[in-house]
Amino acid sequence: MEPNAKMCEHEGKDLKDATMYRQLVGSLLYLTLTRTDISYAVGVMSRYMQNPKKPHLEAVRQILRHVKGTIDYGLLYKKGEDYKLVGYCDADYAGDHDTRRSTTGYVFMLGSGAISWCSKRQPTVSLSTMEAEYRAAAMAAQEKNPVFHARTKHVEVHYHFIREKVLEEEVELKQIKSEDQVADLFTKGLSGSKFESFCHQLGMVKILEADVEGEC
Structure with missing residues (x-):
């Protein structure tokens, strides 16, 4: 868009x-x-x-x-990469013009390609950017931990949930610069150059032109 x-x-x-x-x-x-x-x-x-x-x-x-x-584009997973699980999350505060609800976006990378992602409107209105992003972080943390996956019931409040996971060292939070925040792809419309750049960073390439020998 x-x-x-x-x-x-x-x-x-x-x-x-x-x-x-x-x-x-x-x-x-x-x-x-x-x-x-x-x-x-x-x-x-x-x-x-x-x-x-x-x-x-x-x-x-x-x-x-x-x-x-x-x-002819698809996700390319390269061999020999550092297979560390890294997640990005963001929220577009009050971006829905009908309800003023925010949109959560997250993506998890394993090596060179995205393996899990989501773009979803939050269920209730957030009263601040911080609240919207806290909810987005909690949703991403649930995806990281299969016990608290988004498709299962959980009773922890978003704010305490992410705080506990950080204290338990299950999740490490880092601030990402806007120009490097690939989760923006899942929360808002982007300019052509940024859109293409983020897609490439997530491992989406033109498969027929890529060197796919030994890749998947």
């Missing part, structure tokens, strides 16, 4: 039949299992499944054009 692109629930004309929209978004959601580059945009468009408008359909078509133009 374009930087500062605004998608709203009630702007634009209704679609005569929303079936195609829902089918397209459903197919794109399936693609996000291996396509880090469309995770944020598809997540945003999935919010309008109930009553999509014409601008929403045009945005979905734009995603499809991007997929068509990058059909």
